[in-house]
Amino acid sequence: MNITTKGRYALRIMLDIAQQHTEHYTSIKEIARRQGISVKYLEAIASTLNKAGLLESSRGKNGGYRLSRDPEDYSVGSILKETEANLSSVPCLKGQTVSCSKADQCETLPLWQLLDGRVDEILESVTLADLLAGRLPPVVLEKKVFY
Secondary structure, eight states, X not given: OOOOHHHXXXXXXXXXXXXXXTTSOXXXXXXXXXXXXXXXXXXXXXXXXXXXXXXXXXXSTTOEEEESSOGGGOBHHHHHHHHOSOOOSSTXXXXXXXXXXXXXXXXXXXXXXXXXXXXXXXXXXXXXXXXXXXXXXXXXXXXXXXX
């Protein structure tokens, strides 16, 4: 699995906004300054998140972006799925769809499917609130995926 800068920055935008007062809008310029990321790149990512309904936007002097719901209502997986073309570990998997002519002969396919299923489960169980609190939920820690 390769998460691009777009996905990583999307998480950083969401976390930055979540750390601000949720009733106020946060400008892209403020986020860019705090995160050290270009305004233009952040605008494109924020637009994607806004179109997906993850952010609300407002124009004008006090405009910017804010979360459309509480931080505990956003999974890391839901954010990455809006910004990443494919979160699968191998190019022949597109989610649960196998796009390979040799799938019926592939001895490694079950491994990749299992891995992708576990990663997806973990990403869906971690919320913005968990990351803000500096913790991973018990369900992730109990999985012992990485040993």
